[in-house]
Amino acid sequence: MTAQGKMVTLDVTDLAFDGKSVAHLDGKVVFLKGGLPGETVEAEIVRSKPRYDQGVVRRIIKKSELRIDARCSHFEHCGGCTWQDLKYEQQLSYKQKQVADCLERLGGFDTVEVKEIMGVDDPFWYRNKMEFSFHVAEDESMCLGLHERGHFDRIFDLEKCYLQSELSNEIVAWVRQFVTSHNIPAYDVKTHDGYMRFLVIRQGVRTDQTMVNLVTNLGAFPSSEMLVEHMTGAFPQITTIIHNQTGKLSNVAVGEIEDVLYGPGYIEEKLFDCRFRIRANSFFQTNSLQAERLYGVAFDMLQPEPTDRVLDLYCGAGTIGILLADRVDRVVGVELVEDAVTAARENAALNGIENISFHQGHVRDYLKSQRNGEEKFSALIIDPPRAGLHPKAVKRIIEMQPEKLLYISCNPSTFARDAKSFGQAGYDLPAVQPVDMFPHTMHIELVGRFFRN
Template sequence: MEKKQIEIEITDLAFDGKSVGYLDGKVVFLNGGLPGETVRAEITRSKPRYNQAMVHEIIRKSDQRVPAVCPHFDYCGGCTWQDLGYEHQLAYKKKQVVDCLQRLGKLGDVEVHDVIGSSELFNYRNKMEFSFHVAPDDSFTLGLHRRGRFDEIFNVEKCYLPQEIASEIVIWMRDYVSQKQIPIYDVFEHTGYMRFLMIRQAKNTDGLMINIVTTKGDFPDEESLVAEMIGTFPQITTIVHNQNGGKSNIATGEIEKVLYGPGYIEERLFDTTFRIRANSFFQTNTRQAETLYQTGFDMLQTDGSERLLDLYCGTGSIGILLASRVAEVVGVELVPDAVTVARENAEVNNLTNISFFEGFVRDYLREYNQNSSAFDIVVVDPPRAGLHPKALKQLIELHPPTILHFSCNPATFARDAGKLTESGYFLKEVKPVDMFPHTMHIELATVFRAG
């Protein structure tokens, strides 16, 4: 059936990076185009409440438009806003935070500060995950997802998000796997071997980790892989091999084998050193992680006597950075590997006033609420889904005087902030920090005070 062609004016940007316009009173979400532009597009999906469309031609250009730097920009799922001037990206991100607070949290009177922009617009990521993918003609690709496609990977030749060497390693690895004829994992048939190539490179040390993720089984002739890879890239400090035998398409493994070097890299935030292992969370933009944390820490008052609870602590960064300002820190984290690294990081930094609980936040809070005395400060830094309803309920029951809240999702933040303010917490201001230029992502730092 022939798809309907439309001419439409774009009025806004949506949370997922799509642009927005209206046709006969019905909202249209478009791939491509910027606010203020008139475009020719094709309707790709028609639903009762909205349409989706693909932009084919820009008839009238916005003056917010800038040339995209990346050769893959037109089809890559990574940087959907690279053609939007950076100051305008920041303005749209702020608007999204304001909209979420008003619509989802009923918090229209909270002050939203201007977004703190990133000093690095490119090469800012310390971690990139590239996927192997079998093409229909039995060739393969190693790279990133095509925009809007979970089932298509294009060959990356140059990516501007990590440091430059990452693209060279991707090209090298593609050639190596092709020459050695190592089978590629097929996500539909669950056959083959090579799944992901993950590259982690510290900003403040010389650490450079290669993590090869495959299905179960040793890497074929791993000695020659290491010799050839290190021969070509002597900057690499460690190579690890993770084996993921499961069907879920994630770049973590149940079995990890260190093929070269110590199996971890180190990164410094402020003056503190953190170990990072292949499977544990660490903020992806090192420089802006410092900005985000500092923005939150500046809103805290401490006199050294406080007990601090760091919920969703990952590898312990926040609690470790705050340990010298308070009497005691307890971190809570679900992923066992992350807890191991958090303990290692406390030891590396000679901290004796910090301990970690491995498990769900809601379970920790349920047990804790029944047994123990209060925390003065609770830090929460949940994943994109925000606080689990049970965790939020338990947190409200714990009722600490101060909650330092970091968030990577303004929508779930607004929902949770609405519940916290309903239960007596006061929220004066929200400080957004841009960790991911050219994407729609935005991080928030704020403090809730008990009324």
């Protein structure tokens, strides 16, 4: 008989990969929204499937020793953080365990060493970029903030977020006040009327430069000169202000028409000895300090040599290749997004790097085009999106037989799937190194080096 709709008492035993907690009911797994290991909870079963049930914790009967008070007053309903109420050391150990579970369950590996996950020094204030949405509430009032957990179309008015910086919180409050007092209407995602869509704040944590990017519906920004004068008067730390217009219905904070209202139109960030120019729409790792650790580990594993020819697949704005270029013979980066490739070329020039080139297009197509290519690569670096590698890309990489194969992943389950294919083709994976880029969230980054045997 289905348990759907029932209220049940459950003991939470584990945390699942997607931020849910795990319990068992009559021998069946239950994935729960809410709850921490060691807790007894009263939960409602909201969905019953043949192999598992889904539930929502309605009341905690016995609290876990791992539970702490979340610092943020918005935590209960904000879609940003999942585990602010779990001690940071425990977040790390669950992430580490999830990597080991994925490798074993999905990759069939039982001998890969999962090195101790690299945590951050301060699990707050780590983001260099945040997107805030404007919204028309049910009572027609305007709010500016973040998404409610589980609701793509509901935004709450943000008072304070602990993930970016105090300056970012102050800018949010200031922009909300400016827009309200000048009667500039917020965009309504349902009717597509209105003007203000997003406020994006980017900060160079090593350079103290700050970008404010206002993303709106189509049309010139009303009183933009006054906005710039007042905003830079209130916040001299702001180094550039951008206006992006978009007429697209999709709810993404990217514009088709960009006007620089103030400053150079970009900020810079430093990683190791290189400078990177970050524009409003270009990709950059969101946690600068931890990105250095991730890349540091990746380069230690890769062991680059002056004769290496490196293929940097899914290269984004070219960060990895640019940081590596002076230690190898040559780097080719491949990236789908045109803006990212433009940024990559600009950043290579900015750092005086000449032995790097970038190719814009699908990795799969590039690999196909190289089938009879002249270029032989001794080292491949792969850093794909969460979906991991396309089977044809895996096949082609195996055919290329690179001596050094380094895989950076933001999804241990697709990493385990792809690693299994490399393993079957004769590559050994002695160890992986998880790195925590996003404390309080369920996201896990890891890096592994495959050795051809």
